Amino acid sequence: MPxxxxxxPVPSQGDLCVNxxxxxxxxxxxxxxxxxxxxxxxxxxxxxGAQSRYQPHRPRGGASGSYGSNPARIGKGSLHTPYSRDLExxxxxxxxxxxxxxxxxxGGGRPRIEKILEVVLPSRHQTKQNAYRDELRKSGxxxxxxxxxxSQCICDLGVKDTNLCDWKSCGICNIIKSSFxxxxxxxxxYNGRQGHGIYSHRNPALADRFATSSTSxxxxxxxxxxxxxxxxxxxxxxxxxxxxxxxEVVFVDNPDSMVPSYVILYTL
Numbered sequence: 001m002p003x004x005x006x007x008x009p010v011p012s013q014g015d016l017c018v019n020x021x022x023x024x025x026x027x028x029x030x031x032x033x034x035x036x037x038x039x040x041x042x043x044x045x046x047x048x049g050a051q052s053r054y055q056p057h058r059p060r061g062g063a064s065g066s067y068g069s070n071p072a073r074i075g076k077g078s079l080h081t082p083y084s085r086d087l088e089x090x091x092x093x094x095x096x097x098x099x100x101x102x103x104x105x106x107g108g109g110r111p112r113i114e115k116i117l118e119v120v121l122p123s124r125h126q127t128k129q130n131a132y133r134d135e136l137r138k139s140g141x142x143x144x145x146x147x148x149x150x151s152q153c154i155c156d157l158g159v160k161d162t163n164l165c166d167w168k169s170c171g172i173c174n175i176i177k178s179s180f181x182x183x184x185x186x187x188x189x190y191n192g193r194q195g196h197g198i199y200s201h202r203n204p205a206l207a208d209r210f211a212t213s214s215t216s217x218x219x220x221x222x223x224x225x226x227x228x229x230x231x232x233x234x235x236x237x238x239x240x241x242x243x244x245x246x247x248e249v250v251f252v253d254n255p256d257s258m259v260p261s262y263v264i265l266y267t268l
Contacts, residue, residue, distance in 0.1 A: 017035070017036050017038075018035045018036060019036055080122050080124075081122060081177065082119060082120065082121050082122060082125065082164070082176050082177050082179070082260075083119075083120055083162070083163070083164065084117035084118065084119050084120070084157075084162045084163075084164065084176065084263055085117060085118055085120065085162055086115065086116075086117060086118075086158075086162055087115075087116045087117065087118050087262075089115075093118070094116050097116055097224060097262055097264070098113045098116060098264075100146065101113065101148075101204055101224065101264060104146075104148075104202060104203055104204055105203065105204050105205050106203050106205055107203065107205025107206070107208070108205070109205075109268045110268070111204075111205075111208075111266050111267070111268050112266060112267050112268075113264060113265070113266045114218075114219055114265050114266055114267055115158050115219070115264075115265040116262055116263070116264055116265070117157075117158060117162050117262065117263040117265070118261075118262055119176055119223075119260045119261055119262060119263060121179060121259070121260075125179045128179075128256050129179070129256050129259055131256070132228070132254060132256035132257065133228050136228060136230055139230070140230060140231055141230070141231035142228045142229060142230050142231055143228070143229055143230075143231055144226050144227065144228050144229075145202060145226075145227050145229065145250060146202070146224065146225070146226065146227075147200035147201060147202055147224075147225045147227045147250045147258075148200055148201050148202070148203075148204040148207040148222050148223065148224055148225065148264075149175070149198070149199075149200040149201075149207060149222070149223045149225055149258075149260075150207040150208060150209070150210040150211035150220075150221070150222045150223070151171025151172055151175060151183065151184055151210060151211075151212070151223075152169070152170065152171045152172070152184055152211075152212035152213075153170060153171065153172040153173070153211075153212065153213050153214060153217070153221040154167055154169055154170045154212075154214050155167060155170050155172075155173060155214060155217075156214055156216055156217045157172060157173065157217070157221065157263070157265075158217075158219060158221075158263070158265045159216075159217050159218070159219070164176055164177055168184075168185060168186055169184055169185050170184065171183055171184030171185075172221050172223065172263065175223060175260060176223070176260050176263070178255075179255060179256075179258075179259070179260060180198055180255035180258045180260065181255045183198075189253075193249075195253070196253065197251050197252055197253035198251070198252050198253075198255060198257075198258060199249055199250070199251055200225055200227060200249070200250045200258065201248065201249055201250065202250060203248070204222060204264075206248060206249075207222055208220065208222065208268075218267065219265040219266060219267060220265070220266050220267065220268065221263060221264070221265055222263070222264045222266070223260050223261075223262070223263055223264075224260075224261050224262040224263075224264055225258045225259060225260055225261060226258070226259040226261050227250055227252065227257055227258045227259075228257045228258075229250070229252070229257070
C-alpha cells in the first residue's frame with residue numbers, strides 16, 4: 001500500500017505513476033494525466049531505460065560525494081536506495097500532512113513546520129511491508145494509523161539538500177534508509193515499557209520529547225509514519241501479539257509494521 005494513501009485519497013493502480021508506483025499521475029488541466037507523478041520520476045524512468053539499453057543492469061551506487069564535514073551521502077538519483085525530496089510548500093500533499101500534524105499536536109509550544117520531505121522507498125522495502133500487511137489481513141485484518149517518531153538527527157538534513165547521511169549515530173537517516181530495521185548507533189530496537197521494539201506516538205508533541213538535532217541545523221526533525229496494527233488492537237491501550245496502541249504510545253515489534261512516509265522539519 002503506498003504511503004501517500006493514508007494522507008489523501010487512495011488512487012487506483014491505473015492512476016499511479018508508472019515509475020515509482022506510489023504517487024498519482026500528474027494531471028494537467030485540459031490535457032489529462034501524464035505517465036509520471038512529476039519531473040523527477042520522468043527523468044529516472046528515462047535514465048533506467050537508457051541504462052538497460054546500453055549496458056547490463058546493475059545497482060546504481062548511492063554515494064554521491066560529500067556534504068560539508070559529513071561522510072558520503074545517498075543521492076536522489078539512486079533507484080535502489082531510499083531517498084527524500086522536498087514537498088512543494090503550497091502543494092496538496094504538504095497542506096494535508098502539515099494540517100494533520102498541527103491538529104494532532106497536543107502539548108506546549110507553538111510549532112511551525114518549515115519543510116516537509118517525502119520519503120521514497122525502493123521496491124524491496126515495499127515488498128516486505130506489503131507482505132507483512134498481507135499476513136495481518138489473513139489473520140483477521142489490520143488498521144493503519146498515522147504516527148510520529150523522533151530520534152537524534154546529527155546531520156543537516158533539509159538545510160542545504162535532502163540527501164541522507166551515512167553517520168551511524170544519525171537515527172533519522174538510518175531509519176529512513178532501512179525502513180526502521182536500523183536505528184541510531186547500530187541498534188535494531190528500543191527497550192521500553194512494552195519490551196524490545198519500536199515506539200511512536202499519535203500525538204507529535206509526545207514524539208518531540210525524543211527529537212535531538214544537529215547544532216548546525218535550525219530544525220527539529222520528526223518522521224511521519226504509516227503504522228499497521230491488527231484489527232483487534234483498536235481497543236485503546238491493549239497489548240496483544242507484540243502490537244499496542246494508546247493515546248500516548250504505539251508499540252510494534254516488527255519493523256515492517258511501520259512505513260516512514262514523510263520527514264517533518266519544524267521549529268518551536
